[in-house]
Amino acid sequence: MTVTTSDRKQTTIDAKRCPVFKIDLKGRFVNVDDLTSDLLGIPVENLFGRDIKEFLDKDSYRELAGIIQRGIRFDTCYEAIELVIIDNNRKQQRLNAVVSLNFIAGNPSNYQMILLKPYQLYNTADNESKLNLTLRRLFELSSDFTRNPDWKKLTELLINNLEIEQVAVYKYNVETFSLLADASKQKGESSIDLSHIDNNHLRAIVDNQQAYSGKINDKAFEYSYPLEINDSCWGILRSVTQEESSEYEEELALVAGYIGPAFGAYAGDNSRTRNKAAESKTDFFELLKLLGCTVISFDADGGIIPTLSDFPDKNHFLAGCGNVSELTERLRTYELIGLAGINSQKITLSDERHIVFPDLGLICIKTKCYLYRIFGSEDISNGLARYTIILFPEFDNSIGRKTNDKLLRMFLETAGTFLEPIDKCAAKMAGQFYPRLNKDGRFYIDTIQDNCQVLYQTINRFTQLCEIVERKENPEEINLTEIIARIIEDFQNKRNDLKITLENSGNLFLVADAARITEALSAIFTGLINLTISDENPAIGIKVTAESNCCRLQIALSGKPEDSFDAENALEPLTSIKEIPLLGLTAFENELPIARLLFESIGGEIELSVSETKGITIDVNLPTAR
Structure with missing residues (x-):
């Protein structure tokens, strides 16, 4: 602007x-x-x-x-x-x-x-303009806001620095408004009661997501603006002037544009949420896109929804599809095979409005993409069985396909455990129209949302690991003892009942990628802590010793593990969804295979052993120089 x-x-x-x-x-x-x-x-x-x-x-x-x-x-x-x-x-x-x-x-x-942002306003005159002064003081005020913000200071700042007679800031929460603060220069014929909330008037501004200007009476004119942060409206700035002016309108638009993102976080979690399920779903899709996925959503009539769909470029093999029929035709030639322990099979795509998939959580397509369905809970509540297709690209990088395949397989297997209840709940809802959801219907929707959130976390974790493993290694001299001490402090803050002891002979330095070392050690801690052990007061002992050209870490978890714990394969990535319940863990809760993958990528070795007296012990050998 x-x-x-x-x-x-x-x-x-x-x-x-x-x-x-x-x-x-x-x-x-x-x-x-x-x-x-x-x-x-x-x-x-x-x-x-x-x-x-x-x-x-x-x-x-x-x-x-x-x-x-x-x-x-x-x-x-x-x-x-x-x-x-x-x-x-x-x-x-x-x-x-x-x-x-x-x-x-x-x-x-x-x-x-x-x-x-520091709003640099270049003043070439001795008398700084009121707009410059207002924005500068708003910036200073936003820096001083605390956990208990003083909204009165905000309105007083505006009334004292702008050519306005009255001003108010309202907070929007779902479908209601509340007054945060207001200020007036003086009571007069042009004054109106800003503490009185006209819900219809304010809601129109929010729904239209645009400014409102209009005459109140012969001596008063109103300018009101939605206050937004991250494209979400959290409130309204309402002002009253004595006359209509394009200059006022432009200045107030700038002020509202700054107040929205600068002060929106202090409105707490009361920002506008038209549909929480839709919002979390959009965030979920955004993260998928960061993975390089293609996301395609269809409405009830079979048309592609642009806001929830993403074709990377015009050369994409699915670009140009406008509805389900066209997409069906485009995919017809691809052979679909099973994945993660599911028997291979061919799937016929129908010519109906909706593509019909069998009850598979995950399917592998010949182009190295992965395809499955997710029902959006807000669509189910409206009686719509909308399909969403997510195509995962093949992950290829300089480290090698073996590393990628392990990570990708762990991710897909973990995702499959959450897709299964999503599909089951969706099946319960399918074919039934709910004008108003009953108690059972709400249960299914909540279950779907919860599993989507966990799946979101899984993808988030997968993104982090891909970045660390696929990023070019950056060896540097690091203090291993200091890194371990930080990790211990972090885990003890989360688990007060957990006792962790560190035995070492002083600072131990080695040349390695700090991010990989930190992530690998954290994965070991997470994996050990999540294991079900018979000891009521779990304890972890860590011993660090320096040897010739290498350092050795011995990490021991006290207590006897459950009989179902498979020590022989604990460091191996899972090969089937069916194996997960045997461990009582998902691949990403275990994380021990992740630790092995990261340590081996920097030339290290890791072994695991189990003893009835000592519990679980993990030995790690790392080279001190590269």
């Missing part, structure tokens, strides 16, 4: 978007937008799995780590922080950020961080 005034040069202000990214509970990137990529000077696909510590100075990282540790103990958190961002060229920028904790199925999942 460009604004021009008589006392300064032309200034371009991007008042709509701020860089947004998500990090997991260990501080690693799990979701990155294009603005963050531009800010850091690194492609989006190269940021996943990397530690945010790489892009912060020491003081910033220390402060952020404190917020992360505190946040895990809260139901939710919204905190302001000042960060020194270091880009790929080692250039530093000081930015303010808002940190919020996200939950999945009631458990802390990741942190979202919104970076507030």
Whole structure:
């Protein structure tokens, strides 16, 4: 948006978007937008799995780590922080950020961080324009907001710096509005009662997602704007002036455009959600697209839904399909075979409006894509059996197909365990029209949503691992003892009942990829902790010793494992969905095969043994030089 005034040069202000990214509970990137990529000077696909510590100075990282540790103990958190961002060229920028904790199925999942841009407004005159001054002070105020924001300060700032008579900020929560704060210069004939909430009027602004301007009476004019963050409306800015003016309209649009992303996080989880199921589903699809997947959704009439579908480019083999019939025709020539222990078979695609698949969770298509169906819960609630097709590309990289196949197989098997209940619940709902969902119907929908969320987490984890394994190795001298100590602290914060002891003879240094070492050790801890053991008070002992040209780690879990634990194959990727219940684990809860994959990628060795007296012991040998 460009604004021009008589006392300064032309200034371009991007008042709509701020860089947004998500990090997991260990501080690693799990979701990155294009603005963050531009800010850091690194492609989006190269940021996943990397530690945010790489892009912060020491003081910033220390402060952020404190917020992360505190946040895990809260139901939710919204905190302001000042960060020194270091880009790929080692250039530093000081930015303010808002940190919020996200939950999945009631458990802390990741942190979202919104970076507030420094709005540089070039003033060429001694008398700074009111718009410049307002935006600068808004920026300062957003930096000072805390967990208990003072909205009155916001409205008073606006009333004192803009040519308006009254102003109010309303919060939108599902279908209701509440007044956060208002301010007036003085009571007069033009004044209106902003504390009185006209739901119909405000809802029209939200539903239309555009500004409203109109005459209130002979001496009052209204300008109102939806306040948005990440394309979601969380509130409304409503102002009253004495006259109509295009200059007022442009200035207030800029102000609202800044307030939306800068202050939206402080509205808590009350931002507008038209359909929570649809929102989580869209996030799920976005993550699939980051994996390079093609996502295609159909409505009840067989037409492709553009907003939930994605064809990478015009050369894609499915590009140009406009409905199910065309897609059916395009796929007719492909031979479909079974995967993950399912018997091979050919599947005939029908010419009906909906493609009919058998009750397979996963199917392998000849082009090395993977195809399955997911029912959207919001469609089921409306009586629509809409199909969604997700095509997974073949993962190929410089490390070798063997590594990729292992990761991909573990992912597909894990995904299959969650797709099965999704399909079963959808089958219960299929063929029945629910104008209003009864209790049983709601149960099926909730089950579908829960399993989709777990599947989302699985894909998220898979994305991180792919990035770490497929990224070019970056050997450097690392302090292994320090890394282990950090991991111990992290796990003990999550499990107060867990006793972990470390025996070592001082700092031990080796040359290796820090990300792979950290991820592999974390995978061992996760795998051991998730194992069902008979000891009521689990304990893990770690011994680190230096030997000739290598270092040795011995990690022991006390207690006897369950009889179903297969020690011989515990480090092997699962080969069939049917094996998962035998372990009482999914592939990604076990994570021991992941540890082996990562250690072997840096020249290490790993062995597992079980003793009735000592429990489970894992021995790792790592070269000290590369």
